[in-house]
Amino acid sequence: MSKEIEQSIAAKDEEQRKLQLAIHKLQALEQQQKQYIGNISHEFKTPLTSIKAYVDLLNMYDDDPKLLLEAKASIAKETQRLYEMVEKVLQVSALEKYDFESQAELLEVAEGLRDVCARMSGKAERFGITISCDAEPAHIWIDKESFMHIFINLLDNAIKYNVPQGTIHVHSELRDNRVRITIRDSGIGIPEEARERIFEPFYTVNRDRSRQSGGTGLGLSLVRNLVEKQNGSITLLETEGEGSVFELSFPAT
Numbered sequence: 531m532s533k534e535i536e537q538s539i540a541a542k543d544e545e546q547r548k549l550q551l552a553i554h555k556l557q558a559l560e561q562q563q564k565q566y567i568g569n570i571s572h573e574f575k576t577p578l579t580s581i582k583a584y585v586d587l588l589n590m591y592d593d594d595p596k597l598l599l600e601a602k603a604s605i606a607k608e609t610q611r612l613y614e615m616v617e618k619v620l621q622v623s624a625l626e627k628y629d630f631e632s633q634a635e636l637l638e639v640a641e642g643l644r645d646v647c648a649r650m651s652g653k654a655e656r657f658g659i660t661i662s663c664d665a666e667p668a669h670i671w672i673d674k675e676s677f678m679h680i681f682i683n684l685l686d687n688a689i690k691y692n693v694p695q696g697t698i699h700v701h702s703e704l705r706d707n708r709v710r711i712t713i714r715d716s717g718i719g720i721p722e723e724a725r726e727r728i729f730e731p732f733y734t735v736n737r738d739r740s741r742q743s744g745g746t747g748l749g750l751s752l753v754r755n756l757v758e759k760q761n762g763s764i765t766l767l768e769t770e771g772e773g774s775v776f777e778l779s780f781p782a783t
């Protein structure tokens with residue numbers, strides 16, 4: 531009898547421990563969500579404040595041609611930034627809510643990568659940047675839309691943070707039953723102190739260099755989320771000299 535009581539006390543303790551753990555997790559999630567909403571509000575306010583300031587100025591001095599030009603350029607830039615932010619925030623929240631909607635299918639990686647590179651080469655050319663791709667034939671199970679989002683975001687960064695006449699090289703190979711994909715660019719690189727933080731939402735190495743290229747600090751956090759949801763991993767490799775290299779790894783099929 532006393533053994534039964536002991537067992538039931540132990541089971542109750544275990545339940546209590548699990549409940550405590552769940553409460554802690556919920557509290558941490560709530561905290562993260564509050565911080566996320568705070569960050570979003572702040573990030574949205576900045577371009578809106580600038581647009582509002584120009585509209586107020588135009589209301590006061592509507593016959594100033596210099597102001598008109600300046601306002602047009604600034605409003606266009608800030609509107610584009612807002613547009614990109616809304617798009618990324620929607621992608622992030624779609625990812626949170628519709629997990630079950632992700633539809634994994636068999637993808638030939640080399641084909642997928644060549645497709646993304648071709649899609650991004652027009653944008654790269656406009657900046658005088660060349661994209662090359664050498665990919666070994668291999669298959670992974672992945673949601674195709676997520677695959678596209680991941681590599682479009684990474685290539686977009688490799689273009690945004692590159693130098694004129696720069697290069698981007700996409701490589702993939704099959705090793706130890708995993709498909710490893712690297713994206714190497716000849717750009718401005720990522721400083722040592724920022725390496726740990728670049729995957730955090732809203733983190734930008736330098737607000738100015740990100741803003742100039744319409745950055746929001748959401749791209750890499752979205753990428754990491756998507757990669758992990760597809761059972762993959764992403765790391766920023768150490769580089770000697772200039773540029774950045776991101777390595778992604780997915781289980782091969």
Ligand code: ADP
Pocket residue numbers: 687688691692715717718719720728733734735736739740744745746747748749750751773774
């Ligand atoms: P953003 O929208 O600002 O580009 P990301 O989350 O995509 O945000 O990236 C976070 C920060 O990491 C960026 O602000 C940028 O400074 C840095 N970064 C990302 N990719 C690269 C890259 N390929 N080369 C240099 N810096 C990069």
